Amino acid sequence: MAVFVSVTMPDGRSWTPKFVGEINQEKCIGCGRCFRVCGRDVLQLVGVTEDGEFIPVQLGADDDDDEEEYERKVMTIANQMNCVGCEACSKICPKDCYTHAPMSAE
Ligand code: SF4
Numbered sequence: 001m002a003v004f005v006s007v008t009m010p011d012g013r014s015w016t017p018k019f020v021g022e023i024n025q026e027k028c029i030g031c032g033r034c035f036r037v038c039g040r041d042v043l044q045l046v047g048v049t050e051d052g053e054f055i056p057v058q059l060g061a062d063d064d065d066d067e068e069e070y071e072r073k074v075m076t077i078a079n080q081m082n083c084v085g086c087e088a089c090s091k092i093c094p095k096d097c098y099t100h101a102p103m104s105a106e
Pocket residue numbers: 018019020037038039040042043082083084085086087088089090
């Protein structure tokens with residue numbers, strides 16, 4: 001049987017974090033909601049150019065100039081190892097873009 005990383009909470013219950021796996025960039029609308037709720041510096045908003053290249057974009061910045069450089073914005077996972085598996089990003093996402101999974105403890 002698979003054994004997953006879990007933590008024991010102060011009241012003794014066990015909790016199995018589900019770590020961020022992928023963001024479906026076909027569905028993502030680049031709204032930034034997930035970025036705002038993640039407290040672990042995991043995510044990075046990027047602009048996607050005509051050639052499919054990613055340009056890092058500051059959320060909320062005045063990007064009038066940059067808008068000519070990219071066609072749309074999507075969220076990416078920049079620092080996956082920072083994730084603590086809280087799933088806040090997934091819960092707030094209006095497009096159901098996220099997949100999460102527990103981590104094997106073996
Ligand atoms: S699961 Fe939590 S820590 Fe991980 S990317 Fe989502 S909001 Fe950040």
